[in-house]
Amino acid sequence: MADARTTQEKIADYIKTKMPGARDLALSDFVQTAGGWSHEIFIFYANWTENGRAMRQGFCLRRDPGAGLLRELSSLAEQFRVIKALEHTAAPTPKGYWYEADPSLLGGPFFVMEKVEGEVPNPWSRAGKQFYGEAAKRGKLPRSFVEALASLHNLDWKAAGLDFIGVPRPGKDFALREIAKWETLISQSLRKPEPVLTEVLMWLKANAPEAPRLAFVHGAYRTGNLIVKDDAIAAIIDWELQVIGDPMYDVAYVLSDLNREGSPLLSCVVERDFFLDYYQQITGLTIDLEVCRYYEILYMMRSTAFWLSASGLFAEGRNKDLRLARTTYSVPVVLDMAARALGF
Amino acid sequence: MIPAKQLLGEIAESLRKVIAPAIAEPFPKAQAFMAAVILEFVARQVEERSDIADEKREALGDLFGSLSRLDRVNGIVGKGAVDEAELCRLIERLYGERKRLGEEAFGAANGAVRETLRKLLDQELKVAGKGEG
Numbered sequence: 001m002a003d004a005r006t007t008q009e010k011i012a013d014y015i016k017t018k019m020p021g022a023r024d025l026a027l028s029d030f031v032q033t034a035g036g037w038s039h040e041i042f043i044f045y046a047n048w049t050e051n052g053r054a055m056r057q058g059f060c061l062r063r064d065p066g067a068g069l070l071r072e073l074s075s076l077a078e079q080f081r082v083i084k085a086l087e088h089t090a091a092p093t094p095k096g097y098w099y100e101a102d103p104s105l106l107g108g109p110f111f112v113m114e115k116v117e118g119e120v121p122n123p124w125s126r127a128g129k130q131f132y133g134e135a136a137k138r139g140k141l142p143r144s145f146v147e148a149l150a151s152l153h154n155l156d157w158k159a160a161g162l163d164f165i166g167v168p169r170p171g172k173d174f175a176l177r178e179i180a181k182w183e184t185l186i187s188q189s190l191r192k193p194e195p196v197l198t199e200v201l202m203w204l205k206a207n208a209p210e211a212p213r214l215a216f217v218h219g220a221y222r223t224g225n226l227i228v229k230d231d232a233i234a235a236i237i238d239w240e241l242q243v244i245g246d247p248m249y250d251v252a253y254v255l256s257d258l259n260r261e262g263s264p265l266l267s268c269v270v271e272r273d274f275f276l277d278y279y280q281q282i283t284g285l286t287i288d289l290e291v292c293r294y295y296e297i298l299y300m301m302r303s304t305a306f307w308l309s310a311s312g313l314f315a316e317g318r319n320k321d322l323r324l325a326r327t328t329y330s331v332p333v334v335l336d337m338a339a340r341a342l343g344f
Numbered sequence: 345m346i347p348a349k350q351l352l353g354e355i356a357e358s359l360r361k362v363i364a365p366a367i368a369e370p371f372p373k374a375q376a377f378m379a380a381v382i383l384e385f386v387a388r389q390v391e392e393r394s395d396i397a398d399e400k401r402e403a404l405g406d407l408f409g410s411l412s413r414l415d416r417v418n419g420i421v422g423k424g425a426v427d428e429a430e431l432c433r434l435i436e437r438l439y440g441e442r443k444r445l446g447e448e449a450f451g452a453a454n455g456a457v458r459e460t461l462r463k464l465l466d467q468e469l470k471v472a473g474k475g476e477g
Contacts, residue, residue: 192428193427193428193429193431193432194428194432195428195431195432195435195461195464196461196464196465198431198432198435198436199435199457199458199461202435202436202438202439205439206439206442311345311346314346314354315346315350320354320357320358320362322354322355322358325346325351325354325355328345328346328351328472329345329471329472330472331345331468331472332345332465332468332469332471332472332473333469333472333473335465336465336469336473339458339461339462339465342458343458344458344459344461344462
């Protein structure tokens with residue numbers, strides 16, 4: 001018999017099983033957020049009584065819809081394990097509570113984590129740009145932005161048990177593994193030949209840099225993937241692209257024009273010179289701008305892979321979200337950026 | 345790029361099945377349903393731009409012709425179709441044979457390929473870019 005319960009009711013029933021001591025548990029402020037291209041995100045509060053006292057706690061639930069942006073490359077199980085591993089480090093991240101692989105519970109695998117209080121202004125919106133621009137003038141958020149990134153690059157990823165996500169061999173292996181990963185997504189998504197992309201891929205393979213040191217790399221470190229509270233980074237979120245790799249990969253993402261859409265500030269929040277100086281000061285690493293330029297082009301290829309995947313899912317009828325359809329027009333635009341970066 | 349007819353059909357469906365039913369106000373609700381109806385008519389009117397395909401074909405023909413005349417490179421120019429799929433294969437062969445070709449021949453061929461890639465990209469940007477006007 002079909003399950004007539006709403007998603008909210010199913011989630012409430014699930015949370016009750018996980019908190020058997022919570023009496024009269026009910027959910028409030030239940031919202032499915034508009035963000036999230038790979039997973040559906042639900043934010044809510046659980047309210048209950050315990051020893052006669054009223055209790056309230058915020059949760060965030062990520063569910064795999066089965067046809068998300070990264071297709072088979074996205075693993076909620078891995079994301080949950082990463083969040084659990086980071087709980088005991090200096091990196092600001094939400095606490096992870098429960099992971100469920102069983103699709104019968106909510107229609108797909110999901111995990112539940114802490115709802116970290118704060119806000120995530122959209123850096124592409126006018127209001128978001130204004131928010132980050134004003135915070136930049138006050139100076140505290142740009143420092144926190146750099147410090148949170150440094151907390152990832154400075155952490156002992158072996159001691160944190162993060163090597164399960166895969167450790168590249170010395171030399172060019174990191175860059176080549178990244179290229180291979182996104183080439184897999186491209187081959188799953190491609191609906192027509194893309195010779196410009198072929199040229200970009202071949203150039204990337206022919207010019208892969210060596211990674212002189214390895215760090216824990218977020219893979220999409222930018223405003224929009226950071227929860228901000230009181231002008232500080234309260235949590236780094238969106239854990240689905242992390243790798244053990246060259247820390248310059250994250251630095252390049254911060255430096256990239258892809259993440260500032262006309263703002264003079266990196267990631268719409270931090271002055272370039274301040275970022276370069278302060279990052280080097282608190283990590284002890286030297287930023288290699290030539291290598292960063294290479295990774296910026298790799299990100300353009302990765303963005304192309306994302307948009308080919310998104311528009312492909314829509315064209316194949318596997319995902320009806322019109323935001324995915326719109327990305328069909330983003331493919332030539334990002335390939336144009338890559339071509340210009342390569343001089344043609 | 346997703347074909348225009350398919351996109352218009354999907355947007356009409358979204359308007360009819362997702363957007364309009366979620367609107368409570370009668371006037372905007374009716375507007376959303378009407379937009380779906382009009383888009384279905386528009387989908388029957390539109391044709392994909394043939395000028396883009398024509399320009400691409402011409403650019404590809406010129407490239408394959410000129411590469412066939414380039415010493416050392418002519419051996420890796422395929423004898424089959426002159427299209428974007430073949431250009432992808434040619435690019436892969438060029439990089440694969442780079443050592444044998446030598447930097448000078450590789451550079452000349454790669455330069456010609458990139459010039460053509462720019463032409464192909466410019467055609468796609470007629471639709472996806474900021475517009476031709």
